[in-house]
Amino acid sequence: MIDDDNIFHLHLVSDSTGETVDGVARACIAQFPDVRAHEHVWSLIRTDAQLARVLADIERNPGIVLYTVFDSDIRRKLEEGCRRLQIPHSHVLDNTITMMAGYLGQQSRGRTGALHKMDEDYFNRIEAIDFTLSHDDGQSAWDLEEADVVIVGVSRTSKTPTSVYLANRGIKTANVPFVPGCPLPPELDQLKKPLVVGLIKDVDQLVSIRKNRLRQIERGEGGDYVDPVAVRNEVHQARRYFTDRGWKIINVTRRSIEETAAMIMATMYDRRGH
Structure with a gap:
C-alpha cells in the first residue's frame, strides 16, 4: 500500500498525441516502485488558450512537468510558466536530440507529431x-x-x-x-x-x-x-x-x-x- 506522502502529481504535456512523453514517463516511474504518480495528461496543446488551462492545473496541483512540445512559442510559454511557478520541468527528448544533432552535424527539424506521420x-x-x-x-x-x-x-x-x-x-x-x-x-x-x-x-x-x-x-x-x-x-x-x-x-x-x-x-x- 502506497501512502499519500508517496503520491505526486505528474503533468505530461504534448503538442502531439502524447505517446512519447507517456512512454518515457512510465519507464522512469517504474524505477521508483514505492511511489505512484497522479497523471495529468495534456495532448494536442497548440494554442495559448489550451496552454493557459494546462498552467492553471499545474498551479493547482504542483508536481513535475514532462513535455514533448516542439512549437517554439508554446514551449517558451510553458517553460516560463513553470519557472514562474517554481515547478521542475523537462523536455524528455532534449538531451538525446542534442547528442544526435552533434554527432550527425545537423540541426533537428522540431517537427510536431513526426512519429505519427501517415507514411x-x-x-x-x-x-x-x-x-x-x-x-x-x-x-x-x-x-x-x-x-x-x-x-x-x-x-x-x-x-x-x-x-x-x-x-x-x-x-x-x-x-x-x-x-x-x-x-x-x-x-x-x-x-x-x-x-x-x-x-x-x-x-x-x-x-x-x-x-x-x-x-x-x-x-x-x-x-x-x-x-x-x-x-x-x-x-x-x-x-x-x-x-x-x-x-x-x-x-x-x-x-x-x-x-x-x-x-x-x-x-x-x-x-x-x-
Missing part, C-alpha cells in the same frame, strides 16, 4: 494490426504463411496481448492455442517464412492465473484446466511438441509482455540476419 511505416502497422486481429486464437489458419511471427502456447500465456504488442510495431502476428487432445492446424508444420514461437509457463503460476480467470467469469471448478497434475502434463506435452519441431520456446513466467515481445523480435531479426 509507409504507418500503413504497415495498420496492416499488421488488421492481420493480427483476424488471426487471433487460431483463426484463419489457411494463410499463416503470410505472418511474420506465429505464436503457439498453452492457455493463459498472454498470446493475444503479445501478438497485439508486436502488431503495433508492424509485425504481422498470428497466435494459435495449444489444447491437449485438440490437433493443431496442419498448416503449422508447413510454414517456411514465419518465425514460430512456443510459449509455456511454470505450472504453479499457470494454475493460479487460470483459477483467477475462472473466478472472474464465474465458471465453476475448471477440472483438468486447473488441476496441477493435468496442467503439468499439458506443459510437458507442449514443450515436447515445440522441441520436436525446432521452434523457439519462451518461458513467460515472470516476464512482462514487453520482455517476451523483445525476445521474439530479437530472434526474428537474428533469423533474418539483421
